Each structure stands twice: as structure tokens, then as C-alpha cells.
Amino acid sequence: MNRLLVITLLPLALTAQTVSLKTLITRAEHNDLARAKAMNVRAKAREIDAAASAYAPTVDIGLSHRITSPITRQSPGTTSAAFVRASMNLFDGGRRGHTIEAKRYEHQAALFEKQAFARSTALNVVRQYFTLKKLRANLTALRQRAHELQAQLKRIRKLKTAGMATASMVEKLKAAYEDNAYRIENTQLAIESSRENLKLLSGITPRHLARNYFVEPHHVSFRVFEATRAMRAQAAAIGKSADAISAAYSPQVNASYTYSRTAFSDLAPGVPPASLPDHSHTFELNVGMRLYDGGAIGHKSEAVRYQKLALEAKIRHVIKEQKMNYRLARKRLRALQTQIRSARAALAAARSSYQAVKKRFEAGVVDNVTYLDALSQRTMAEARYQATRYDYEIAKAVYYFYAGQNLKRYLR
Numbered sequence: 001m002n003r004l005l006v007i008t009l010l011p012l013a014l015t016a017q018t019v020s021l022k023t024l025i026t027r028a029e030h031n032d033l034a035r036a037k038a039m040n041v042r043a044k045a046r047e048i049d050a051a052a053s054a055y056a057p058t059v060d061i062g063l064s065h066r067i068t069s070p071i072t073r074q075s076p077g078t079t080s081a082a083f084v085r086a087s088m089n090l091f092d093g094g095r096r097g098h099t100i101e102a103k104r105y106e107h108q109a110a111l112f113e114k115q116a117f118a119r120s121t122a123l124n125v126v127r128q129y130f131t132l133k134k135l136r137a138n139l140t141a142l143r144q145r146a147h148e149l150q151a152q153l154k155r156i157r158k159l160k161t162a163g164m165a166t167a168s169m170v171e172k173l174k175a176a177y178e179d180n181a182y183r184i185e186n187t188q189l190a191i192e193s194s195r196e197n198l199k200l201l202s203g204i205t206p207r208h209l210a211r212n213y214f215v216e217p218h219h220v221s222f223r224v225f226e227a228t229r230a231m232r233a234q235a236a237a238i239g240k241s242a243d244a245i246s247a248a249y250s251p252q253v254n255a256s257y258t259y260s261r262t263a264f265s266d267l268a269p270g271v272p273p274a275s276l277p278d279h280s281h282t283f284e285l286n287v288g289m290r291l292y293d294g295g296a297i298g299h300k301s302e303a304v305r306y307q308k309l310a311l312e313a314k315i316r317h318v319i320k321e322q323k324m325n326y327r328l329a330r331k332r333l334r335a336l337q338t339q340i341r342s343a344r345a346a347l348a349a350a351r352s353s354y355q356a357v358k359k360r361f362e363a364g365v366v367d368n369v370t371y372l373d374a375l376s377q378r379t380m381a382e383a384r385y386q387a388t389r390y391d392y393e394i395a396k397a398v399y400y401f402y403a404g405q406n407l408k409r410y411l412r
Helices: 002-016 019-030 032-053 095-161 167-202 225-248 294-363 368-402
Strands: 058-067 078-091 252-265 279-288
Touching: 019 095, 019 167, 032 095, 095 167, 095 225, 095 368, 225 294, 279 294, 294 368
Parallel strands: none
Antiparallel strands: 058 078, 078 252, 252 279
8 A cells, every 4th residue: 555655656755855956967968869769879880790691601501492394314304402512702802892982981970970869869858948948937926916906906996995995996807807817828838738748858847947047158169060061971971982983993803613413313214313413512703894884873972972972062161050050149148137137127227216106106196007107117117137147047058059068067
């Protein structure tokens, strides 16, 4: 009974605990899509083994049974044979080496793609995480506004009953309260959407989020994306594939040995069984070379090399784009720092103004329009300040991302 109780309550305890951003990123790095990338890496490793084994010595065995009619002195009626054949490619113009190298580069590309996926997933988690925090902060501000509006609406209704307020004042406050309730519902829907996205990425339903932040960027070195390095490895693999195709013009040397054992029956009359050999040894050495094919192999190799050139041009563009985004991300950090200072000052002013207007409104000096405007300004200022702070954390993550750095390294 106790074990059943523990099993029942454990998921609830895990759901209720505070979840850190680093935990969410780590879990997301091992989700189903990440496992798919890992399986692709393993597949590429097996392709290397397959390419190496394709040129290993081969041993084949076989059986045959033949019935011939009519029977002659040279052709028995029934022939049964078994054979063992060993074969090996002695020289293939370098095709084996080029093929294995191409597979190794493909494996390297798959490793870089796995790392690139982990970094992009981490950035996605960061964005969802701080977006969720931003939405929750906005929801808190809206609920505070709802509490204030409800209190003022209750007070104005009492004043109306006493003949000290008009129906228009009540209706305006009621409309503001209902509009705020609509905003709360929309924000709650956005929160649920963000929470579900985090759950999809990490497998965790975050109820309580830890207070995490990124360290301020100082002297961050620039590194090329893993995705770009994967493209470089793919380009190298394509080049090796082109070399493997060109190897068809080189001499091809193959050696084989076959041992056969044969049994005969239904011999022609007068043919002694010992007159037909019952075993044989065959050694073959084959040397071949493609002299002319209308340029088919050459054109095919050239086409593959053009694919490599196209990929190298794309790599140059991608690196330029990353450097551009890296510079822009740095400038956005400076812009958001200024925006945070502005939002902090605006919040202090809005809070001070609201307190002053609230006292004057309750004293009947100002109307409800002035009060609602001051309340809206305070709510917007609070939401804007919190949103700017979380936007700044996202901007730091984006900066580290375009710098080619591991986000978890700078997370606190």
C-alpha cells in the first residue's frame, strides 16, 4: 500500500518542484529528436564498417546438381558438384580508400549535426522559458489591476447607491474590469501554450521556474557553427566520392581460387567412372582497365565535384551570415540595456503617479478616466519592465548562440 502511494505521488512531486533552465535544456538535449540524431550517427559509423568490409577477402561455397540428356561419353546423365571459392581485390585504383574516407567524413558531419541540433534546441528552450516568465509577470500585473479595479468598482457602486456617483462611472469601471479579464484569459492561454512547448521539448511540465540568468558577455570568442562544420565535412565527403568514381579508370586487379568436388552417375556404356576427374583446382588472376566509355565516368565525377563547389559557396555565405548576426546580437544587447534603464525609470514614475491619482480619485478630486489611465500606465509599465528584463536574457542567449558557444556554460 505504501509503495502504491509513493508511485502515485511521485509524478505530482516532480511536477510541483522548481525546475531550472539548465535541467530543461539537458532534458531537451535527450528528447526523441535528439535520439534520432544519435541513431543517425551510429548508422554512419556502421556505413564506415560496411565500406571497409566491402573490400575484404571473400569466401563462397556452393552446390549444384545437373541432369543432362542425351548421355554421351563426355556428358554424364547426372552431375553433382560442390565448390569453395576465395577471392580478393588486389588493386582497385584507390576506390576503397576514397570510399572509406568519404564515409568517415559523413560520420563526422552527422556528429556535428547532432551538436548543432543540441545547441538550437537549447536556444529554443531558453526562448520558451523566458517567454513563459514574461507572460507570468504580465499575468501578475493584470491580476493586480483586476484587484484594484474590483475594489474601485465596489466603492463606486456604494457611492452610486448614496447618490454620489453616476451610472456612467460604474459602467466605465465595469468595462475596464471586463477588458482586463479578457486580457487575463488570453495571457493564460499563451502561458499554457508556452508550457506545452517546453513539455514537448524537455518532457517536463514546468509549474515553478527557478530564477536563472546568463552572465554578462565579456570577451566572448567567435566560433563557426557546428552546422557549418557539418557542411564542411559533407563537402569533403563529396570530394572523396568523386575520387572514388574516377578510380574506375585505374587498373583493377582481382585474384581468386576455386576448389571443386564432383560426383557423376548415369555414365554412358563403356565409360569407367575413374575416367572423369572428381575434383579440380582453379586459380585466376584478372586484370582490367577502362579504356573508353565516351567520358561517362569523367562526367559523373565532374558533376559530383560541382556539388562540392556549390556546397563550399554555401558555406562561405553561411559563415558571413553568422558573423552578421553575431554583430547584430551584440548591438541588440546594448539597445536592450538602454531600454531596461528606460523601463525602470518609467515604472518608478508610473507607480508614483498612480498613488497620487488614486488618492485624489478616492477623494473625488479627479474623475474615473484619469484614474483608469493612471492604472493602465502603471500596469503597462510593470509588464514592460519585466518583459524587457526577460528579453535581455533571451538576447544574451542569442548572442552566445551566434558566437558559437555552449549556452549552458554561461547559465547561472
